[in-house]
Amino acid sequence: MRPAIRPATADDLPAVAALDEVCFGAEAWSTVSWAAEFDRLSEDRLLLVADEGDIVGYVVLLVPPVELDVVELLRIAVAPAGRRTGIGGQLMTAALAGCAGRTVLLEVAAGNESARGLYRAFGFAEISRRRGYYAGGEDAVIMRWREER
Template sequence: MTYAIRSAGPDDAALLARLEAQSFGERSWGENNVKASFVAPRVTILLAGKPANPPSGFAMWRDLDGEAELLTIGVEPGAQRQGLAAALLAAVRKQALETGAARLFLEVDAGNEAALALYRAGGFEKISLRRAYYRDGADAVIMQVML
Protein backbone atom coordinates (compact mmCIF):
# COMPACT_ATOMS: atom_id res chain seq x y z
CA MET A 1 0.00 0.00 0.00
CA THR A 2 1.27 3.46 -0.92
CA TYR A 3 0.08 5.99 1.63
CA ALA A 4 -0.58 9.68 1.17
CA ILE A 5 1.60 11.64 3.59
CA ARG A 6 1.44 15.40 4.09
CA SER A 7 2.51 18.04 6.58
CA ALA A 8 -0.13 19.17 9.06
CA GLY A 9 -1.01 22.81 9.62
CA PRO A 10 -3.08 24.66 12.23
CA ASP A 11 -6.29 23.77 10.36
CA ASP A 12 -5.57 20.13 11.22
CA ALA A 13 -5.50 20.74 14.99
CA ALA A 14 -8.82 19.08 15.78
CA LEU A 15 -8.07 16.15 13.47
CA LEU A 16 -4.66 15.63 15.03
CA ALA A 17 -6.06 15.81 18.58
CA ARG A 18 -8.65 13.16 17.67
CA LEU A 19 -6.09 10.87 16.03
CA GLU A 20 -3.72 11.21 18.97
CA ALA A 21 -6.46 10.47 21.51
CA GLN A 22 -7.64 7.41 19.55
CA SER A 23 -4.11 6.08 19.14
CA PHE A 24 -2.93 6.62 22.70
CA GLY A 25 -6.11 6.20 24.76
CA GLU A 26 -5.28 6.75 28.44
CA ARG A 27 -1.74 7.77 27.55
CA SER A 28 -2.83 10.67 25.34
CA TRP A 29 -0.96 13.94 25.78
CA GLY A 30 -4.35 15.66 25.93
CA GLU A 31 -5.94 18.01 23.43
CA ASN A 32 -4.24 21.20 24.61
CA ASN A 33 -0.75 19.71 24.53
CA VAL A 34 -1.35 18.22 21.10
CA LYS A 35 -2.60 21.53 19.74
CA ALA A 36 0.38 23.36 21.28
CA SER A 37 2.66 21.26 19.06
CA PHE A 38 1.69 23.45 16.11
CA VAL A 39 3.50 26.43 17.62
CA ALA A 40 6.45 24.52 19.06
CA PRO A 41 9.67 25.62 17.38
CA ARG A 42 11.19 23.35 14.75
CA VAL A 43 8.53 20.69 15.11
CA THR A 44 7.12 19.05 11.98
CA ILE A 45 3.86 17.14 12.08
CA LEU A 46 2.99 14.59 9.40
CA LEU A 47 -0.38 13.03 8.67
CA ALA A 48 -0.84 9.83 6.69
CA GLY A 49 -3.60 7.65 5.37
CA LYS A 50 -4.92 5.83 2.37
CA PRO A 51 -5.08 8.10 -0.68
CA ALA A 52 -8.40 10.02 -0.86
CA ASN A 53 -9.26 8.97 2.72
CA PRO A 54 -8.93 11.01 5.91
CA PRO A 55 -5.58 10.50 7.68
CA SER A 56 -5.37 7.56 10.09
CA GLY A 57 -1.91 8.17 11.49
CA PHE A 58 0.47 10.93 12.47
CA ALA A 59 4.06 11.55 13.49
CA MET A 60 5.86 14.50 15.05
CA TRP A 61 9.55 15.13 14.97
CA ARG A 62 11.90 17.92 16.02
CA ASP A 63 14.96 19.31 14.27
CA LEU A 64 17.79 19.71 16.80
CA ASP A 65 20.66 21.01 14.69
CA GLY A 66 22.44 17.99 13.33
CA GLU A 67 20.14 15.47 14.95
CA ALA A 68 16.44 14.82 15.05
CA GLU A 69 14.04 13.53 17.69
CA LEU A 70 10.90 11.54 17.00
CA LEU A 71 8.45 13.04 19.51
CA THR A 72 5.46 10.82 18.91
CA ILE A 73 3.84 8.54 16.35
CA GLY A 74 0.40 6.96 16.39
CA VAL A 75 -2.06 5.11 14.21
CA GLU A 76 -5.75 4.74 15.02
CA PRO A 77 -6.59 1.20 16.12
CA GLY A 78 -8.62 0.29 13.01
CA ALA A 79 -5.69 1.12 10.72
CA GLN A 80 -2.88 -0.60 12.62
CA ARG A 81 -0.65 -3.40 11.29
CA GLN A 82 -0.96 -2.21 7.71
CA GLY A 83 2.39 -0.46 7.43
CA LEU A 84 1.20 3.06 8.14
CA ALA A 85 3.58 3.79 11.01
CA ALA A 86 6.45 2.30 9.03
CA ALA A 87 5.59 4.66 6.15
CA LEU A 88 5.47 7.64 8.52
CA LEU A 89 8.79 6.64 10.04
CA ALA A 90 10.36 6.45 6.60
CA ALA A 91 9.02 9.93 5.79
CA VAL A 92 10.41 11.35 9.05
CA ARG A 93 13.81 9.79 8.33
CA LYS A 94 13.84 11.31 4.85
CA GLN A 95 12.91 14.79 6.11
CA ALA A 96 15.39 14.61 8.98
CA LEU A 97 18.18 13.57 6.62
CA GLU A 98 17.30 16.46 4.29
CA THR A 99 17.69 18.92 7.18
CA GLY A 100 21.20 17.57 7.78
CA ALA A 101 20.50 15.32 10.78
CA ALA A 102 23.05 12.56 11.31
CA ARG A 103 20.79 10.54 13.62
CA LEU A 104 17.18 10.17 14.64
CA PHE A 105 16.51 9.28 18.26
CA LEU A 106 13.47 8.70 20.45
CA GLU A 107 12.32 7.53 23.84
CA VAL A 108 9.75 4.80 24.27
CA ASP A 109 8.04 3.12 27.21
CA ALA A 110 9.96 -0.11 27.88
CA GLY A 111 6.62 -1.96 28.05
CA ASN A 112 5.33 -0.74 24.68
CA GLU A 113 5.98 -3.90 22.68
CA ALA A 114 4.29 -2.66 19.50
CA ALA A 115 6.37 0.51 19.39
CA LEU A 116 9.60 -1.32 20.27
CA ALA A 117 8.93 -3.79 17.45
CA LEU A 118 8.18 -0.95 15.03
CA TYR A 119 11.42 0.83 15.87
CA ARG A 120 13.54 -2.33 15.77
CA ALA A 121 12.05 -3.18 12.37
CA GLY A 122 13.01 0.35 11.30
CA GLY A 123 16.64 -0.19 12.26
CA PHE A 124 16.64 1.63 15.61
CA GLU A 125 18.93 0.33 18.34
CA LYS A 126 18.70 0.79 22.08
CA ILE A 127 21.34 3.20 23.38
CA SER A 128 20.24 3.64 27.00
CA LEU A 129 17.55 3.09 29.60
CA ARG A 130 16.03 5.74 31.87
CA ARG A 131 14.64 4.04 34.95
CA ALA A 132 11.23 5.10 36.29
CA TYR A 133 11.07 7.83 33.69
CA TYR A 134 7.31 8.00 33.19
CA ARG A 135 4.70 9.17 35.67
CA ASP A 136 3.46 5.60 36.21
CA GLY A 137 7.00 4.44 37.05
CA ALA A 138 7.68 2.75 33.71
CA ASP A 139 11.20 2.82 32.31
CA ALA A 140 12.02 4.61 29.06
CA VAL A 141 14.23 3.07 26.39
CA ILE A 142 16.26 5.53 24.32
CA MET A 143 16.80 4.35 20.76
CA GLN A 144 18.52 5.77 17.71
CA VAL A 145 19.14 5.11 14.06
CA MET A 146 21.96 6.71 12.10
CA LEU A 147 20.74 8.46 8.95
Protein backbone atom coordinates in the same frame (compact mmCIF):
# COMPACT_ATOMS: atom_id res chain seq x y z
CA MET B 1 -5.75 2.04 -0.53
CA ARG B 2 -2.50 3.46 0.86
CA PRO B 3 -2.89 6.71 2.78
CA ALA B 4 -1.24 9.88 1.51
CA ILE B 5 1.60 10.93 3.79
CA ARG B 6 1.68 14.72 3.84
CA PRO B 7 2.68 17.63 6.06
CA ALA B 8 -0.03 18.56 8.54
CA THR B 9 -1.93 21.81 8.22
CA ALA B 10 -3.78 23.83 10.84
CA ASP B 11 -7.03 22.22 9.64
CA ASP B 12 -5.69 18.83 10.85
CA LEU B 13 -5.40 19.91 14.50
CA PRO B 14 -8.79 18.59 15.71
CA ALA B 15 -8.36 15.23 13.95
CA VAL B 16 -4.78 14.74 15.20
CA ALA B 17 -5.76 15.64 18.78
CA ALA B 18 -8.73 13.25 18.61
CA LEU B 19 -6.56 10.43 17.24
CA ASP B 20 -4.01 11.07 19.99
CA GLU B 21 -6.79 10.66 22.56
CA VAL B 22 -7.84 7.34 20.99
CA CYS B 23 -4.27 6.05 20.84
CA PHE B 24 -2.90 7.30 24.16
CA GLY B 25 -5.92 7.77 26.44
CA ALA B 26 -4.80 9.28 29.74
CA GLU B 27 -1.32 9.88 28.27
CA ALA B 28 -2.70 11.92 25.34
CA TRP B 29 -1.43 15.43 24.83
CA SER B 30 -3.91 18.18 25.68
CA THR B 31 -5.52 20.30 22.97
CA VAL B 32 -3.40 23.21 24.22
CA SER B 33 -0.22 21.10 23.77
CA TRP B 34 -1.29 20.11 20.28
CA ALA B 35 -2.02 23.74 19.38
CA ALA B 36 1.52 24.62 20.51
CA GLU B 37 2.94 21.85 18.29
CA PHE B 38 1.00 23.14 15.30
CA ASP B 39 2.15 26.72 16.04
CA ARG B 40 5.78 25.55 15.77
CA LEU B 41 5.43 23.83 12.37
CA SER B 42 7.29 26.60 10.56
CA GLU B 43 10.02 26.68 13.21
CA ASP B 44 11.35 23.34 14.41
CA ARG B 45 8.50 20.83 14.17
CA LEU B 46 7.74 18.38 11.42
CA LEU B 47 4.27 16.88 11.69
CA LEU B 48 3.26 14.41 9.02
CA VAL B 49 -0.15 12.81 8.77
CA ALA B 50 -1.41 9.68 7.05
CA ASP B 51 -4.58 10.78 5.27
CA GLU B 52 -7.19 8.40 3.86
CA GLY B 53 -9.88 11.07 3.77
CA ASP B 54 -9.61 10.90 7.54
CA ILE B 55 -6.39 11.18 9.53
CA VAL B 56 -5.35 7.61 10.37
CA GLY B 57 -1.85 8.30 11.69
CA TYR B 58 0.70 10.95 12.47
CA VAL B 59 4.33 11.44 13.42
CA VAL B 60 5.88 14.45 15.17
CA LEU B 61 9.58 15.33 15.02
CA LEU B 62 11.53 18.10 16.73
CA VAL B 63 14.02 19.11 14.03
CA PRO B 64 16.48 21.76 15.24
CA PRO B 65 17.77 24.00 12.42
CA VAL B 66 21.42 23.25 13.31
CA GLU B 67 22.31 19.98 11.56
CA LEU B 68 24.66 18.88 14.34
CA ASP B 69 21.78 18.94 16.84
CA VAL B 70 19.83 15.77 17.56
CA VAL B 71 16.39 15.27 16.02
CA GLU B 72 13.78 13.90 18.43
CA LEU B 73 10.93 11.69 17.35
CA LEU B 74 8.34 12.98 19.81
CA ARG B 75 5.24 11.00 18.90
CA ILE B 76 3.92 8.51 16.39
CA ALA B 77 0.49 6.94 16.33
CA VAL B 78 -1.73 4.93 14.02
CA ALA B 79 -5.48 4.47 14.49
CA PRO B 80 -6.28 1.03 15.94
CA ALA B 81 -7.98 -0.11 12.72
CA GLY B 82 -4.89 0.85 10.70
CA ARG B 83 -2.27 -0.95 12.79
CA ARG B 84 -0.23 -3.71 11.18
CA THR B 85 -1.13 -2.40 7.72
CA GLY B 86 2.14 -0.59 6.97
CA ILE B 87 0.93 2.91 7.87
CA GLY B 88 3.43 3.20 10.72
CA GLY B 89 6.22 2.17 8.36
CA GLN B 90 5.10 4.73 5.79
CA LEU B 91 5.15 7.45 8.44
CA MET B 92 8.60 6.38 9.67
CA THR B 93 10.00 6.28 6.13
CA ALA B 94 8.71 9.78 5.41
CA ALA B 95 9.86 11.14 8.77
CA LEU B 96 13.40 9.76 8.44
CA ALA B 97 13.78 10.75 4.79
CA GLY B 98 14.97 14.22 5.73
CA CYS B 99 17.21 13.09 8.58
CA ALA B 100 20.13 11.54 6.66
CA GLY B 101 23.38 12.34 8.40
CA ARG B 102 21.59 13.35 11.59
CA THR B 103 21.02 11.47 14.82
CA VAL B 104 17.41 10.78 15.77
CA LEU B 105 16.45 9.87 19.33
CA LEU B 106 13.19 8.59 20.75
CA GLU B 107 11.87 7.07 23.93
CA VAL B 108 9.36 4.26 24.14
CA ALA B 109 7.84 2.25 26.97
CA ALA B 110 9.80 -0.95 27.51
CA GLY B 111 6.62 -3.03 27.25
CA ASN B 112 5.54 -1.55 23.91
CA GLU B 113 6.98 -4.39 21.84
CA SER B 114 5.13 -3.50 18.63
CA ALA B 115 6.57 0.03 18.62
CA ARG B 116 10.04 -1.20 19.58
CA GLY B 117 9.88 -3.74 16.75
CA LEU B 118 8.96 -1.00 14.27
CA TYR B 119 11.85 1.15 15.46
CA ARG B 120 14.33 -1.73 15.29
CA ALA B 121 13.16 -2.49 11.74
CA PHE B 122 14.17 1.05 10.81
CA GLY B 123 17.61 0.71 12.37
CA PHE B 124 17.01 2.25 15.79
CA ALA B 125 19.09 0.70 18.58
CA GLU B 126 18.59 0.87 22.33
CA ILE B 127 21.21 3.11 23.95
CA SER B 128 19.82 3.70 27.42
CA ARG B 129 16.92 3.27 29.82
CA ARG B 130 15.15 5.54 32.25
CA ARG B 131 14.25 3.18 35.08
CA GLY B 132 10.70 3.53 36.40
CA TYR B 133 10.02 6.52 34.14
CA TYR B 134 6.37 5.82 33.31
CA ALA B 135 3.38 5.55 35.64
CA GLY B 136 3.35 2.12 37.21
CA GLY B 137 7.14 1.97 37.19
CA GLU B 138 7.68 0.93 33.57
CA ASP B 139 11.06 1.79 32.06
CA ALA B 140 11.49 4.18 29.15
CA VAL B 141 13.82 2.81 26.48
CA ILE B 142 15.94 5.42 24.69
CA MET B 143 16.70 4.48 21.08
CA ARG B 144 18.99 6.09 18.49
CA TRP B 145 19.06 6.11 14.69
CA ARG B 146 21.70 7.55 12.43
CA GLU B 147 21.98 7.09 8.70
CA GLU B 148 25.07 8.35 6.98
CA ARG B 149 24.70 10.45 3.88
